[in-house]
Amino acid sequence: KEIRIGLAVDQLFESRVAENNAIKAAAKKRGFQIIEVVADGDAQTQNAQIQSLISQRVDAILVCAVDQNTINGALMRAQRARIPVIAYDRKLPNERVYQAYVGPDSVQDGFLAGQHMVKQLKDHSGEILVLELLGALNDQNGIDRSKGFQQALQALPNAKIISVPTDWDSAKALAATQNAFQANPSIKAVFAATDTQIPSIETVLIGLGKAHPVGHPKHIVVTGVNGSNDGYQATKKGFADGIVVMNLDQIGEKSIALAEKLIKKQKVEKNHVVAGYFYHSGNIVKNKDKIWGAGQ
Amino acid sequence: MKEALSNQLKQNPAMPMLAVLMILFSTLSPYFFDAINMESIAANNAVILIAAVGMTLVFLTGGIDLSIATVISVSAVMAGVIMGHTDNVLLGVLTAVSVGAAFGLLNGFLIGFLGLSPFITTMGTQLIARGIAFSVSEGIAVQGTPEPVIDFGFALVMGIPKITLVSFAVLLIVGFLVALTSWGRYIILLGSNPLAARYCGLNTRWLELSVYLASGILGGIAGFISIANLGNALPGVGDTLLLIIIGAVVLGGTSMNGGEGSLTKTLFGVAVLAVLTNGLNLLGIPFYDQLMIQGALIFIGYSIAMRLNQAKR
Amino acid sequence: MSFKLLFKQKWLPIAVAALLMSIFLSFVSPAFLTLTNFESVLVQASVTAIMAVGMTFIIILAGIDISVGAILFFVSSLFAQTLNTTGSVALAFSAAVISGCLLGTVNGLLIVRFKVTPLITTLATYTIYRGMALHLTSAQNIPVPREIGWMGNGSFLSIPVPVWWMLVFTVIGIYLLSQTRFGIYCKAIGCSAQSAKESALPINRVNILAYAIGGLCAAVAALILIARVGGLQSGIGIGLEFTVIAAVILGGTKLSGGSGSVAGSVIGAIFLVLIDNGLNLFNASPYIYDIVRGFVLIVAVLVDRVSVIKNQPNALKFKTSSEGN
Amino acid sequence: MNDANPVLSVDKLHKAFNGKTVVSGLTFDLYPGEILALVGENGAGKSTSKNMLCGLLAPTGGEILIEQQKVAEVDGALHGISAVHQELSLFKSLTVAQNLCINDLPGSNLNIDWSKAEKIARKELDFLGVAIDPQALVGDLGAGKQQIVEIAKALLHANKVLILDEPTTSLTKPEREKLFAVMQKLKARGVAMIFISHFMDEVYQMADKYLVLRDGQQVAAGELAKTPRSELEALMVGREMTQSQIELAPPQNQVSLAVRQLTSCHFNQISLNLKKGEIIGIGGLMGAGRTELAEAISGLRPAQGEIYIGGKFIKRPSLATMLKHKLCYVTEDRRGLGLFPQRSVKENMTAANLSNFVQPLFRGIGFKNEQAAAQQVVDKMNVVLPDINSAVSHLSGGNQQKVLLGRWLACQPEILILDEPTKGVDIGAKLDIHKKIAALAASGVAVLLVSSDLQELLDLSHRIIVMRTGEQVAEFNRDAFDPTKIIAAAASSAYAKETS
């Protein structure tokens, strides 16, 4: 009998699609069928969708939660139906409702990006203004990246962080960056919770005549997390300093491997963190293969 | 009996749509009429139904309440926080209802007494509610929901989820108020012609206030039910529901311009959207195509139903 | 313009509100009253403002278009995809503009042909257009070369190009509304569809044209936004429709149709940007953004209401039906 | 005149709404320069006929020939047919000039010549001899002036056939005369007209031919000169009309309503004493401020001055307090301020006084008996309707008026303020209504009657107060009623303030 795996996705955007593609590729290798449902950012919908996967009696459910806490109900039903649940990309706080977690270590990812920024800024004296573009206020990965980033910046006691919300929306990021630079022309560095916002930052800096490449004395440090083509291009041409790229291929491979084991009723470990990898202008060429957004 | 049915058909453009969709999905997917699936449809639309009842009231008076979806979030968050601290369910219910009522009163005062435009006013209160929900919860779901609430979310009575029964009870009570009390009659008259309502000596300000208050309270109830359904209070739970709520009410056949509509219509509108999204999920249609099919079906279904409706009249 | 006429202008209250807001901001933040900030406010407002110009006609017609955000998303996707696959700038631009008009026209056609309410129609097309856009790009981001970004980033006579576009659309919009048959028919049809029928006005053609213009405005806004954001971001523009409608209504156009003002919509869009500008200038806590936005919106309609009461002393007692929305 | 060919021929025209026949067998020829009076009771199908003739409704049978060409579908603008509709078809948010020219705007598509439009409007309004600012918003005008704008708009495009559906209901005598003068001019120009009216005087004054509809059937047609008035009335109503004078009972001595020095921006220093059982008529020209006065007394508009009911000073008049004192006001604007268009006749009937119609289970709950009670009022007012649960907007104009009146009469008022109570009501029904009002007065109800129909004022009032531009200029007692003097008082600027 063919093995069917339910894939409950929170929302479709670039990195999620890349991640799902990795999952699908891994499933195809093993001849598993994937039933994908997309909640479009709505927790209620996702709850309903997981239940519809349960009523289809899939063999396992891979879920990236819209919200970590609100699909408990549906997942408990999955437990009752003895369908193994693997959370991917977003960890779930309630250990009882899932068998395994595979995903990035967002605090660490934010920390890596912050660490590089600290290295670039440590020679500056006086107050250093740093702009932080937050993700959405209700996204755990966004919150964790911010947490890690701010931890890293504690190494710079004279840094002051200005945080603005963007809801992961580039247009909002654009306006927020522009206004922040109006209010604080002396901003020295920008951290983007997702590197897809880096082109927007570039637009603002070009407009202000501040878009100097890495190495220029007036260069504004730009780092981010994700690993998309936007970040890759920006780093390649020297606008951005470096990006933490998530290892999506491994997340994909690992989650299907775990699913396979769970379906075969084998014991697995609970937590599988796939660390991100930091690249910068110096090692970008060498690491191209690891950057999922870089293309072939 | 036959006449009553044809009367219902005439009045509810969404009813034939619902029937067609149910036949379609049950032939295409063996899982559709599955008990688990039916249960899931019922449970997951309780919140939407309650909020849609509130929105229907506001539409009947010719207004709009853009804040209702976010009132769900803020009252859920507040109730979640209170329950997290006290573990007292009753206190949680009271909090949810009173937070909803507070927003309803604010809307009602601004719109009914100061005469502000409902659209912008409720958009403003929506933003305030959202801001409060997010700052109180710091963006993440409020932890510590008491077990009885979670159990309530799972509980079934004769195969029907309890939260669905709550939403039906709300529908019945408000339906009774609208159809059988002078208050209900007056808000519809107000929506039909506000000036004539004034010339009839109706107290239009209080009527308007009462309607927004009611929709706020219903938002609060929906907020509490969302905790039971999802297991936690979530600050963003309502945000995505606004268009669904408005869509369901209008699809049911209640006019946004006031003076026409009913809660039965809204029930069918909610049901159509619920079955549609569920069925498309069951068929395993890719997300992008689901969007397109959903849009097309809503449009085609509505226009055919309207046509049938007119031909019969 | 005589003094009395000035007081009858529908855009006056929102202009006053915007002015008060500016005065307040310039007192509390030194960065506000700089030329560059002024410029960036206008640039940021341009996307909403241009879409609001189109939406003004639709709302004056007593219609509504929920799909403009989705049109913006689709047009951006088509533009980026065309550019990506063919490399032809001219082709990409024309595809964008034509598709915007086309999608708007489809809205209009569906509304007049099948007589389905504008809300349901555009709610349906909103999901359809969004699905089409996602289908086209498989939810991928597509960068566009910075060189062709003059729509969003260039400047002409040292004024940014988006501001020029905003000016052009405002002027054309004002002219269309006040000086052409289309404009006056919009007001008439929105005022009373029954009377319009009795007067044999070309209701269908006017409706289709208005929605087509709405689509065109969304297309131009898309070109500006995609250039400024530096590429196609999946889901760009979704949710913008409520901002646009808010700008129009703040500008003195009534949701129930019949009358309105293009200039008001543009000022409304600028006002909305001013709120966020102020919040950013203050380095406000991310959590209070929405609360402040909400309060300011309510204060803005209060200003509007006060001005109505001033003009007609018994307005409070006499809330007329047309003011309902 | 009849040697020319008919400009409009109608043969066995038929219209049914959902199988219910509303007009059938309508057949006539209309020659250039001819005026045809279309008469019949409320709901007889006059407006429906008009709608078919100007292309708003598609007939379900019969044919229409324009200049002997059979047309499948009438296109008013193309075929030179225009109409004054019974319910105003104006755009309230546009100016007078824009409204007048909307069908044929001067200038090009992309550049309208507004100054020219204004000139056209001014010329047309001057032609009608009324002072209306072409730049004013139509919504800001009173009902009477709006009616004139509507007429002016139709006149502007009347080149072959003009249909006037009760054009004079909101007009006072002088304006009516002006309208008739214009109609004569058009007649001389060869424009054919169809004139729908419930005023027999006007019909005889203006029309050449008549056509009677009863229950949608064409029952008679002919030359007016050869038909005596009583015969025509009998044809319409289906019975002989007795020209009975209304008997008014003498008023009682108690003062029900006293108004002292009431002043607002629309009227100045109005004082009156309305006794129990008395009917005071208020006359005046359009825009004299009568409606505003009535609304101020009813608590609907703010005004300075004092109002006493039964000797009790009313501190803060509002409609709610006035209603508590059993003072009811029937508005002249039934479409805008009176009725709830999509709602049923039943709900419209009971809107103002729900508790009197129903036997509630508890206070405010349940509508037991509502249908039967509303049906009683419908029967009492002789409202012609398909079903008491059908939308009130499906009723004919006159029947809508009866619903509005019925609503307020059912409130059992002690003071009744009527503003144009018989607007659009047919002769038979009008007599019934007059009798009802007189009977109410006889039973002690005090009535304030605002009307533009002078005959109605003369028939029904104990006293007539005349207003001119917001001033109370004259008062006449029933024994001293003199139409010419009343008109003079209302119109002339030289007429000094006097009482007789």
Ligand SMILES: Nc1ncnc2c1ncn2[C@@H]1O[C@H](COP(=O)(O)OP(=O)(O)OP(=O)(O)O)[C@@H](O)[C@H]1O
């Ligand atoms: N849209 C409609 N649907 C159903 N019935 C209608 C509709 N319009 C009119 N009627 C019915 O047609 C009949 C004739 O109406 P019409 O308006 O032609 O009367 P009328 O002769 O103009 O009366 P009045 O003197 O009161 O204006 C009425 O009984 C009315 O109820």
Ligand SMILES: Nc1ncnc2c1ncn2[C@@H]1O[C@H](COP(=O)(O)OP(=O)(O)OP(=O)(O)O)[C@@H](O)[C@H]1O
């Ligand atoms: N809705 C309104 N808004 C502003 N002004 C109004 C309005 N209605 C009436 N007016 C003004 O009030 C004055 C009197 O109006 P109106 O014509 O109603 O008086 P009236 O004596 O009741 O005459 P009639 O009943 O014959 O129409 C006019 O100058 C008119 O312009």
Ligand SMILES: [Mg+2]
């Ligand atoms: Mg009629």
Ligand SMILES: [Mg+2]
């Ligand atoms: Mg009047």
